[in-house]
Amino acid sequence: AVAVNLGDTTPAASAAQAIGYAGQAATVNAPFATQAEADADKYVPADESGWRQFVYRQKDTNDGKAGDRYGRMEELKVYSPAMNRDIPVVTIRAEDNAENAPTIYLLNGADGGTGRANWLQQTSAIDFYGNQIGNVNVVIPMAGAFSYYTDWESEHPTLDKDGNGQGGKQMWETFLTGELPKALEGSGYFQSSSDKRAIIGMSMSASSVLVYGEQHPGLYDAIASYSGCPAVTGPAGLGVDLVVQRGDATYEQMWGDRNGAVAARNDAQVNVGKFNDGEPGGQKNIYISAGTGLMGEHDVASG
Secondary structure, eight states: OOOSOBTTBOOOOOOOOOOOOOSOOOEEOOOOSBHHHHHHHOSSOGGGOGGGGGTBOSSOBTTBOTTBBOTTEEEEEEEETTTTEEEEEEEEOOSSSGGGOOEEEEEOOTTTTSSSOSHHHHSSHHHIIIIIIOSSEEEEEOOOTTSTTSBOSSOOTTTTOOTTSOOOSOBHHHIIIIIHHHHHSTTSTTOOOOOOEEEEEETHHHHHHHHHHHHSTTSOSEEEEESOOOOOSGGGHHHHHHHHGGGTOOHHHHHSSTTSHHHHHTOTTTTGGGGGSSSTTOOOOEEEEOOOSSOOGGGSTTO
16 A cells, blocks of 8 residues: 555655645754653653653663664654644654655554554564664654544633643644644655555554545545544444543544535545546555454453
8 A cells, every 4th residue: 555666666656746735844953863852842741751761762772872862753842833742753764865765754643652552662663664664754743632632612621722722723634634743744744756655554543544546536545544544424423422432522523514515525535436536547545454343352351
């Protein structure tokens, strides 16, 4: 699902369109040099920063001291104009041909990275994209718990805020499809001439990335959805309730009327036909992987 050249194979991907978002770009601050510097900023609550152990050395090594950043990994504090708050974003810079490297966005699971449901702690993404692939810029937002990475209809007293208490209504789709790529790609932070981008979601965000592709045709060269539920309206809305209730939020705060237009827009199953919009032939390179929902060996006490 990644629009890069692997050996002698060339994926059949069309070039992604220039970012059509007309609003402001996000503001990217210089990466923190050490974990102590990042911790001191306090824009990420201490109890939500367990992922930093994968970005900064936890003990002295031959090539660095404890607290230093690992190799090409960076923690960027990124200001979102739409949300009026700072967002932690972990990046891995391309190692090879960096001036022409595509960008891949990895969205975390239900806790948005504040717990363990993230690409750093539960997958081999760092090694795969950072070392085995090498020629790709990796972007992993480390916030957005229980948000479905969507633009919310109402404000929420806690989910809206960063560690310093700043923030307004959550506008994650605006941030992730517009503000952030506009700030990082092209002549932005990565300084890459490539216009190719891909996005992958897991669990909660596995439905979000499909919605992004449907509502922004041509934006992504590849989309992958791992272990998600594309349907979010009707009976499937009960699954959404289980996620947002973990953040003391409601379906209605997020999308309004369960039978309304906003909820329907964010149902990837309802809007699947939109993948045919945009360029001739529609969206290329869609990969969807999910279990059947039947009980398996890990769903019983003996597992």
